[in-house]
Structures are given as structure tokens and as C-alpha cells.
Amino acid sequence: MVGAPTYDLDLFDEAGIIDPYGHYRAIRDLGPVVWLSPLGMPVVARYDDVRAVLADHETFVSGQGVLMNDIANDLTRGTTLASDHPEHDKLRQVVAHRLTPRALRSEKSAIEAKAEAIVQRVLDLDVIDGVTDIAHAMPMAVVPDFLGFPDDCRPHLLRWAKGATEAGAPVSERTAAAVAAATELGGYAHHLVESRGMPAGSLGADLIAAADRGEVRAEQCPALLLDYFGPSLETTISALGSALGLFARHPEQWDLLRADPTLVAGAFNEVVRLESPLRGFTRVAARDTTIGDVFVPGGTRLFVIFASANRDERRWERPDEFDITRENADHVGLGYGVHGCAGQGLARLEVGAVLTQLARVVTRIEPAGEPVRLINGLVRAYESLPLRLHAA
């Protein structure tokens, strides 16, 4: 790519997945657009440029897919995620209206009750796994019911969710298995839509009703169901695990949250800023354009690195420091602009409920062994996080 510096180290091998932040910094220092040679794609890594690209959805489009390989972009055709105006606005309205904070008001106490039950259970254990005992438990308690997924699919959901996210990453030795899982998930979504078996009141049933009213085409429903499901587990699991890991390593921040529970909003933002669950998505330049002083030809696909923007020293003071009191609501871990995460209200509720309940009853979250990173090209998360919770 003419005019762009090159970076030759791999962000997507195991080392790059486990420890990406030094890479991101080096890439940011090279320029506003950097050719990532192992990926064969240019990347945008600085905060101002990432935000500007996401805001300019007419130049940097999503309709050709936002994932990192062609198979995944084929599989996500027809989703809100991978659409542009005018189709996008229509689909977003159908998908987002049950996820706004106002729509979720009626879910709030049920979600809080689920958090209380999960926390109560782990208090009775000695060493827990922050991932399986808390980070998995909360979204699994909320999301399948909310979507209207029946009980028979529950054993498969985590495997499908992991597969769906890995399928969106650059092709690797993990891709074949991931695509197989993602394809199963796609088949299941079709089956759910055709059987019309999702309980009244669920988001899934809502979608069918919208199709019955002619607001969307029936053939679009499986893709829209995946719009809901695809990002709803792995991302929230990531944020919960990362929150526990960060508070375990920074007990003074846990003390701050315990003393002032209103800091939970800032805590959620800071977790998503520092350990952004989705490393980034792609966009395609719809026309010749520039980013900074770099010419970007029309048709170029770029990897837009949210996780890098969120630690850009050009925007953040002490960028690598976990500080739940800082001004951080303008991070880009949930994207930004018309495609900004539609499910963030639900994510805030789930993570907020767990942290709030833990803060009431746990004086200290203590590391109890070596954590293990999830090896996934797109999602930053723990696979396992041994902890000991000290009860009040």
C-alpha cells in the first residue's frame, strides 16, 4: 500500500493474542494507517482515526462484511452488523428496540436477581474459576431466555458462540472448527425461525412478529437472530472475566468501588477500555479517501483496532492503568456511530449487576493461581481465572 509504513509482526499468532498491546503501540507510532504484512491488510490503530472511521459510515462501509475473512463475511450477509443505509436503519430499528435501556427497565430486577444467585453460589466455594463460575454463568442465565432459545440448545451455545467469534478472525488453524460451529449455529437459527417455537415476549418471537407484519422479510430472520446472539455471549463473558482479573490485581480499585457503588458505570467503561472484548472489526473504503496523510484507494478493506485506540497515549493519560474514576465514557470498545453496539444496555446491566452484588458482599478478590488466556483471534478474554473471594 503506497505511503503506508509496514509492520511485520503477527497480531494473530498465539503470542500476539496473549500479548497484543506492545504491538498496538508500535503500530500506532508508525502512522495513521499501517500495512500489517502477516495479515495482508492495512490497519487503523490510533484513537482519533478509529473514531473518525467509525463515524464516517458512508465512506467506510459495513455492507461487504466487517469480519476478517471472506467466509465469515459470507456467513454474516444480511445481518444488521454487515449492512449499510438504507437497509441498516430498518434492521437496526427491529433489532435494537428491545435492547435500549428503557426497554430493559422491565428486565432489570430479574437480571439483578440472577446476579445475586450467582454470587451467593460462589461465596460458598473456596477457589473459584472467575470464568466458568461467574463470567459464563451470568450471560448464560440472561441471554438464552431473553432471546427465546429453548433448553435443548443450551449445552451447545457456548461452543457455538466461541466458534462464531473465532470464525470472524483471520484464517488460522482454528478456522475450520470455528466455521463448522458457526455453520451449526446458522442452521439452528434457521430451525428456530421455521419452527416458530420461541416463547411470546422473547426477542426471537418479536423478530418473527416483525416479519409477520412485513417490517422485515421472513428470510432475514435467521440473520437477525444471529445479530442478537452472535455478539451476546463471548463479549459479555470477556468483560466479566476481565473485570474480575483487573480487580483481583488492583485491590485499591475494588476498595473504591465498594466505598462508592456509583463508580460501577465507570468500572464497566474502564474494563471495556483496557481489555476491549472485541479487538476490532473491518470496514471497506467505498471510495478513494485519505486517513491522515495516507491515501486509501476505494475498495480497500481496513482492520479498525478498537483495542488499540482504547490505549492510545495520544488520547489517554496513563493509558495502561486501570482507573475506574477516570473520564472514560468515550472509549470505542463498543464501537461508535450508527453501528455502535446495540446490546450495550444489556451488557451494562449484566456486568453492573454482578459487580454491584460482589461489591456488597466481597471485601477482596484474590488471585488464586495462574490465569489462562482464551486463544481466539477476535476476542480478548480469559479461558480460566482462579480466584478466591473473601466474604465480608
Add this chain to the structure above:
Amino acid sequence: MNIIADRARCEGHGLCEDTAPEIYELDDDAIVVLRYESVPPELERKAEAGARVCPVAALRVTS
């Protein structure tokens, strides 16, 4: 400074109100309502801050 609110794009995430309740509030439909369209100088920083945090970029300030 003026504020332009795209009420059709607003989804009621409420970050604007959390950041700058002097300027932004959500109505009964949880859509943003501006207390000021033309911002007094002493509130300009807050107006910018509130617009900045809108996750769906529904708010814009113009000088």
C-alpha cells in the same frame, strides 16, 4: 455553540444525561431532549463532553 440532536438515531443509552444532565435529559420515551440548543459559554465544555460520549453519534456540537 449549538447542539444538534438526531432524535431518530437516539436509542436512549443515556450517557449524555449521565455526563451532562445540565444540558441533556431523556424524555418519557427515553429519547434525548436538549435543555439548551444554543449553549451558554459556561456550559460549553459540558455540552461537548455529553455529545462526545453518545455511543451512536446522535449528538453534534457546532461552534
